[in-house]
Amino acid sequence: MNFSEVFKLSSLLCKFSPDGKYLVSGGDLGRGGPDVNTLQTFSLAPCLRLQILAQSEWSEADSLFILCVWSLEQPEWHCKIDEGSAGLVASCWSPDGRHILNTTEFHLRITVWSLCTKSVSYIKYPKACLQGITFTRDGRYMALAERRDCKDYVSIFVCSDWQLLRHFDTDTQDLTGIEWAPNGCVLAVWDSCLEYKILLYSLDGRLLSAYSAYEWSLGIKSVAWSPSSQFLAVGSYDGKVRILNHVTWKMITEFGHPATINNPKIVVYKEAEKSPQLGLGCLSFPPPGAGAGPLPSSESKYEIASVPVSLQTLKPVTDRANPKIGIGMLAFSPDSYFLATRNDNIPNAVWVWDIQKLRLFAVLEQLSPVRTFQWDPQQPRLAICTGGSRLYLWSPAGCMSVQVPGEGDFAVLSLCWHLSGDSMALLSKDHVCLCFLETEASVSTACRQLGGHT
Numbered sequence: 001m002n003f004s005e006v007f008k009l010s011s012l013l014c015k016f017s018p019d020g021k022y023l024v025s026g027g028d029l030g031r032g033g034p035d036v037n038t039l040q041t042f043s044l045a046p047c048l049r050l051q052i053l054a055q056s057e058w059s060e061a062d063s064l065f066i067l068c069v070w071s072l073e074q075p076e077w078h079c080k081i082d083e084g085s086a087g088l089v090a091s092c093w094s095p096d097g098r099h100i101l102n103t104t105e106f107h108l109r110i111t112v113w114s115l116c117t118k119s120v121s122y123i124k125y126p127k128a129c130l131q132g133i134t135f136t137r138d139g140r141y142m143a144l145a146e147r148r149d150c151k152d153y154v155s156i157f158v159c160s161d162w163q164l165l166r167h168f169d170t171d172t173q174d175l176t177g178i179e180w181a182p183n184g185c186v187l188a189v190w191d192s193c194l195e196y197k198i199l200l201y202s203l204d205g206r207l208l209s210a211y212s213a214y215e216w217s218l219g220i221k222s223v224a225w226s227p228s229s230q231f232l233a234v235g236s237y238d239g240k241v242r243i244l245n246h247v248t249w250k251m252i253t254e255f256g257h258p259a260t261i262n263n264p265k266i267v268v269y270k271e272a273e274k275s276p277q278l279g280l281g282c283l284s285f286p287p288p289g290a291g292a293g294p295l296p297s298s299e300s301k302y303e304i305a306s307v308p309v310s311l312q313t314l315k316p317v318t319d320r321a322n323p324k325i326g327i328g329m330l331a332f333s334p335d336s337y338f339l340a341t342r343n344d345n346i347p348n349a350v351w352v353w354d355i356q357k358l359r360l361f362a363v364l365e366q367l368s369p370v371r372t373f374q375w376d377p378q379q380p381r382l383a384i385c386t387g388g389s390r391l392y393l394w395s396p397a398g399c400m401s402v403q404v405p406g407e408g409d410f411a412v413l414s415l416c417w418h419l420s421g422d423s424m425a426l427l428s429k430d431h432v433c434l435c436f437l438e439t440e441a442s443v444s445t446a447c448r449q450l451g452g453h454t
Contacts, residue, residue: 004434095139131177136184168205183229209249226336235327257343333380378421385412
């Protein structure tokens with residue numbers, strides 16, 4: 001494992017291109033605030049180069065956003081889209097990379113701009129919710145949550161010409177999210193946390209099934225499809241994950257997250273921090289006038305705990321909005337064999353479930369609350385960060401803690417995998433660096449290439 005040098009970053013804006021050839025990050029040059037922003041593109045091909053692509057502009061009179069688009073192949077070509085008095089609250093690409101969808105203020109409409117024909121299409125009544133737009137993986141269809149006449153609806157559009165294919169109302173009190181299954185055959189629709197309800201619709205708008213685990217309590221908090229489309233995991237505020245199957249859409253099992261692990265068959269990894277042993281030379285006093293040198297950093301490793309194991313719990317404040325309880329994060333491994341979860345009132349632990357055997361496989365307890373985790377896109381390998389200067393990796397073979405090098409502490413707040421699974425971008429508040437997990441020869445070559453950027 002090796003690391004690149006550190007590059008500037010702004011607002012945790014960093015992402016690999018879909019083809020894996022580039023890494024783009026946002027940078028702020030800082031001349032009086034956000035009026036000067038840059039996009040930095042790092043080429044990951046053998047001929048590496050750092051480009052300052054653009055200087056995005058803000059409208060001075062009313063502070064409305066302007067979306068600026070540049071071409072990597074033709075840097076002289078660019079496009080500016082100004083929504084004018086309608087304002088702009090969100091913007092996203094269509095899967096074909098040739099259309100841009102802008103959501104205006106107050107969610108009055110979505111404007112679809114074509115970069116090829118310069119044509120414009122309008123979609124009315126988009127619903128203001130956490131996850132109101134979803135595309136099928138093949139890019140053929142888009143589902144959109146809508147709100148009109150105090151009722152929730154879903155419209156399905158054909159992305160080739162943005163024509164309406166289906167439009168149907170949903171039996172929800174306050175629709176919160178929609179998500180296509182990876183195979184594009186089933187659409188999951190779920191209600192707000194005040195009403196436990198998840199609905200499964202076919203492409204033609206037929207209701208396949210409706211599921212509710214309980215009533216009169218906070219309900220659904222997170223939802224995730226397995227890559228195989230065979231399972232739908234529903235995380236709830238009661239601290240359990242329900243697994244629905246794709247044949248009957250009924251629950252086949254539920255996973256609880258108790259604060260104490262008693263089963264001796266469960267491997268519990270606990271992160272342990274140890275200070276390095278100081279030799280006599282480290283105890284000598286510095287010469288007069290010399291500043292104190294940096295103390296050796298502590299080391300971290302995993303230890304296998306003996307059951308029963310009591311995990312650190314957090315007492316939630318239940319009289320406030322968004323209490324820290326329930327399943328706040330869940331994600332399937334790329335082969336659909338494993339499911340990783342985090343129970344928000346046991347914030348230091350990551351739970352790994354064996355989906356084939358429908359049982360708990362391992363638990364990792366960190367010294368700090370888990371900020372995020374992501375699966376390697378190519379194999380069942382999980383990367384975890386806790387906001388400290390370490391990266392944590394788990395696989396069925398075991399787990400490890402890796403110190404991120406650099407001057408001072410590089411606080412890893414987020415991360416994203418390269419599609420090859422050979423590297424990932426580690427993001428701190430103001431910086432980004434690449435972590436390589438390739439062979440020793442490949443790492444050496446890549447680091448020499450990245451070393452040319454200053």
